Amino acid sequence: MSSLLKLLATAAASLAFGAVTVQAQDALPDLDGRTIVAVTENAYVPLNFVDPKTGEGVGLEYDLFNEIAKRLNAKVDWQLSSWDVMIQAVRDGQFEVGMDGITINEERAELIDFSDPYLTSEQYMLVRADEARFTDAEGFAADPDLLIGAQAGTTNFYVAVYNVLDGEETNPRIKLFDTFGTSVSALQAGDVDTVLMDQTSANGYIGANPGAFKVIGGPLGAEDFGFILTQGSDLLDPINAAIAAIKADGTMDKLQQKWFYEYNAAQ
Amino acid sequence: MTYKPRPPSILARLPWWLLAIVLLFVLGLWLIRTNQGYNTIFKALSGGIITTLWVTGVAFAAATALGLLVALARTSGNRLLRELATFYVEIIRGIPVLVFLFYVAFVGAPALVATLNWLLEPFGGAITIRQFDFAWRAIVALTICYSAFIAEIFRAGIEAVNRGQVEAAWALGLSRRQCFRLVIAPQALRTILPPLGNDFVSMVKDSALVSALGVQDITQLGKVYSSSTFLFFETYNVVAFLYLTMTVSLSLLIRLLEYYLRRERR
Numbered sequence: 001m002s003s004l005l006k007l008l009a010t011a012a013a014s015l016a017f018g019a020v021t022v023q024a025q026d027a028l029p030d031l032d033g034r035t036i037v038a039v040t041e042n043a044y045v046p047l048n049f050v051d052p053k054t055g056e057g058v059g060l061e062y063d064l065f066n067e068i069a070k071r072l073n074a075k076v077d078w079q080l081s082s083w084d085v086m087i088q089a090v091r092d093g094q095f096e097v098g099m100d101g102i103t104i105n106e107e108r109a110e111l112i113d114f115s116d117p118y119l120t121s122e123q124y125m126l127v128r129a130d131e132a133r134f135t136d137a138e139g140f141a142a143d144p145d146l147l148i149g150a151q152a153g154t155t156n157f158y159v160a161v162y163n164v165l166d167g168e169e170t171n172p173r174i175k176l177f178d179t180f181g182t183s184v185s186a187l188q189a190g191d192v193d194t195v196l197m198d199q200t201s202a203n204g205y206i207g208a209n210p211g212a213f214k215v216i217g218g219p220l221g222a223e224d225f226g227f228i229l230t231q232g233s234d235l236l237d238p239i240n241a242a243i244a245a246i247k248a249d250g251t252m253d254k255l256q257q258k259w260f261y262e263y264n265a266a267q
Numbered sequence: 268m269t270y271k272p273r274p275p276s277i278l279a280r281l282p283w284w285l286l287a288i289v290l291l292f293v294l295g296l297w298l299i300r301t302n303q304g305y306n307t308i309f310k311a312l313s314g315g316i317i318t319t320l321w322v323t324g325v326a327f328a329a330a331t332a333l334g335l336l337v338a339l340a341r342t343s344g345n346r347l348l349r350e351l352a353t354f355y356v357e358i359i360r361g362i363p364v365l366v367f368l369f370y371v372a373f374v375g376a377p378a379l380v381a382t383l384n385w386l387l388e389p390f391g392g393a394i395t396i397r398q399f400d401f402a403w404r405a406i407v408a409l410t411i412c413y414s415a416f417i418a419e420i421f422r423a424g425i426e427a428v429n430r431g432q433v434e435a436a437w438a439l440g441l442s443r444r445q446c447f448r449l450v451i452a453p454q455a456l457r458t459i460l461p462p463l464g465n466d467f468v469s470m471v472k473d474s475a476l477v478s479a480l481g482v483q484d485i486t487q488l489g490k491v492y493s494s495s496t497f498l499f500f501e502t503y504n505v506v507a508f509l510y511l512t513m514t515v516s517l518s519l520l521i522r523l524l525e526y527y528l529r530r531e532r533r
Binding site: 037044051081085086093094095179181 | 373491
């Protein structure tokens, strides 16, 4: 009986302390120098990609996750896989944490655990430079002859379905491609009329192909990106706590400023 | 007055296609040497050359060994072995390499790890899926896929040896094993080597599929480089150049080999 009381007392105490630590800064969990196996693909400017000058993997997600690990007193063992197999490999426990601008959604949440969102994506419409048939998403949606290129199950696919078209995932106006590169090549060739992408990628394509592309309309979409973790991972709560701290002290804004506005992909 | 054909002139005998290929190669090299952009791309992709050659080399050696075993089973006197080997060849040959890669990586590998752990349990050993990286899974998949094709090449080579030769060997009192080693194998080798070489060339190309698992071969590095620089056309030019250099030089080696094998026969 007394042991039960003790248990209740400690539970109450830890609850009270827990409530206190959430408010306190710098009281993040300490992972004791443990190594986290993290995976990305290096094919998504500006989140994770190879710096052409150094050959090193760089990007917002690298900076962000290294910062998270630093605050949790952990090391990161960076690994690479392709996007096609990333979710499956994290699910199998081959990697502990995966990141690749992964949109949080219910279908995926059945396979892996998502961290809290660390970024809300804004997508812009990239079109051929001579495009005059439409000037925004409404104009595009109104003309049934116009086609949009996307990659199956990616952020730009979801935004195309739910923010540009009619919310029907099997809409024949969406043409699916394997990578960003192929969908942009298809846009250039005239197979599709627009491809959605974030500001940095759009600037990169415009810079690398002078006179070929332009951006029209305002930002679209509200897809949240989260880290993916093997189900039941003990890293979920520490990572969420670190994300909250990084957002709270302005570090997240600095990272977005650096990678979305200051970084010039087409140098 | 007998008709004597005139020997063809030197111009008619020159292999112009080879000259064109050499020119193309020199042009590619010159571009990579002089053009700053191509030079950077080449440097970025050069790390993948070793990976591509390593994956192809290991998988091909293993596939040849496995293919020989399957071919021996297909031509053996034991009916059960024959049936099993034929079943294996027919099933494996009918699955696309890319599909098989995913299959091995995400069905085969976890199952194998689980089986090994079950076997190791009494000895306290335990392995994780993490110790079985994607490059090795890709090698296993390529090995199994190609072993079926190579088994057929070996079988054709073995069956092409004249039946009379085998009967003669029996008549001389050679055992089954001696007959294979001394009579069949040396003759079958001549039939086998050229198509085996061709399979090696197609494996170099098919190894590009391992990029689907994120193995850092030439193709994957090309994908990564082009996505960060937005230079698709230029990057894939270099990717194609690297593969062509490997495949064409291998094809030429095979031609040489065939030439010498033919000469030996005369």
